[in-house]
Amino acid sequence: MSIHVVDFGAFSINLPDVSGESLHILSKQLKTAFTEVGFVLLTNTGISHEEVDRVMDISKKFFLQPDELKQPFSRNSFAKIPNHGWVSLETERLNQRRPGDLKEAFNIVSLQPDIRWPSGALKSFQETHTSFYLHCKELAVRVLRVMAHSLDMDPEVFLSAHRHVGSENGTTLRSLYYPPVISEEAKKDQLRCGEHSDYGTITLLFQGSEGLQVLSRSGEFIDAPCVPGAVLVNIADLMQRWTNDRFVSALHRVLLPPPGDSSTRQSAAFFLHPDDDALITCCDGSNKYPPVTGGAYLTERFNNSHRA
Numbered sequence: 001m002s003i004h005v006v007d008f009g010a011f012s013i014n015l016p017d018v019s020g021e022s023l024h025i026l027s028k029q030l031k032t033a034f035t036e037v038g039f040v041l042l043t044n045t046g047i048s049h050e051e052v053d054r055v056m057d058i059s060k061k062f063f064l065q066p067d068e069l070k071q072p073f074s075r076n077s078f079a080k081i082p083n084h085g086w087v088s089l090e091t092e093r094l095n096q097r098r099p100g101d102l103k104e105a106f107n108i109v110s111l112q113p114d115i116r117w118p119s120g121a122l123k124s125f126q127e128t129h130t131s132f133y134l135h136c137k138e139l140a141v142r143v144l145r146v147m148a149h150s151l152d153m154d155p156e157v158f159l160s161a162h163r164h165v166g167s168e169n170g171t172t173l174r175s176l177y178y179p180p181v182i183s184e185e186a187k188k189d190q191l192r193c194g195e196h197s198d199y200g201t202i203t204l205l206f207q208g209s210e211g212l213q214v215l216s217r218s219g220e221f222i223d224a225p226c227v228p229g230a231v232l233v234n235i236a237d238l239m240q241r242w243t244n245d246r247f248v249s250a251l252h253r254v255l256l257p258p259p260g261d262s263s264t265r266q267s268a269a270f271f272l273h274p275d276d277d278a279l280i281t282c283c284d285g286s287n288k289y290p291p292v293t294g295g296a297y298l299t300e301r302f303n304n305s306h307r308a
């Protein structure tokens with residue numbers, strides 16, 4: 001099994017729309033990837049390699065500051081948007097059977113003007129991330145349209161549940177930083193990012209370097225390709241449930257670097273979530289999973305993955 005590469009140029013975010021014929025071809029390709037693997041690598045999406053580099057450069061400047069300068073941005077310190085903000089090293093454990101992940105993250109959940117953003121030398125942080133967030137949102141909506149088409153569904157079923165991205169909605173742009181690891185100091189079974197599947201509808205993942213592994217259906221972890229300018233897109237758990245298990249949400253992880261390798265790693269993930277009040281019911285009319293709202297589902301999943 002491998003992760004398929006799909007040329008998304010016909011529906012790039014720089015184009016006004018997609019032709020019927022291209023939509024048909026893309027939907028066949030995404031259907032195969034999402035039913036067999038749960039991950040696909042898209043090229044020519046219209047989000048440039050340079051833009052991703054800018055996001056990673058400014059994020060790295062933030063992460064390399066001393067903790068006391070990052071503390072005012074901590075996750076859980078923003079009223080009404082508890083998931084927004086900085087997550088310190090080893091705070092999150094995506095696999096409950098392992099110690100905390102050896103990563104730091106910055107979650108952007110709200111684009112509202114009243115949010116406190118890094119300033120001074122980091123004043124471009126807000127603009128860089130806001131513009132990237134909006135491009136990711138545009139691409140994610142296009143991927144949803146192709147997915148709906150591939151299942152012979154009215155695209156509004158997916159789109160109408162994502163009307164409030166950036167406000168009453170848990171969609172999150174997350175910059176991730178994996179600092180150098182001293183192997184002897186890592187705890188037993190500790191990873192950079194423990195085995196998990198994502199919570200929402202789909203995730204767009206931009207890797208700065210290799211490191212992501214995806215569990216194949218045959219039960220082995222395979223290395224996800226890292227191609228500059230390409231975007232990994234994966235199905236998340238709520239989408240698996242929504243499609244009554246037709247599209248699969250695959251476990252993935254990031255291992256520690258080999259002993260003696262002191263490199264850092266960066267990535268950026270755009271987790272698309274349905275609106276807080278959108279009711280998700282199996283799209284084929286079955287009742288295999290009870291209806292759940294986007295907000296309630298996400299709250300339950302967060303409660304299981306954070307220490308605090």
Ligand SMILES: O=C(O)CCC(=O)C(=O)O
Pocket residue numbers: 176193198205207211212252253254266267268269
């Ligand atoms: O850093 C990566 O490549 C993966 C991160 C990830 O899977 C996540 O944060 O959900």
Ligand SMILES: [Fe+2]
Pocket residue numbers: 196197198252
């Ligand atoms: Fe993930």
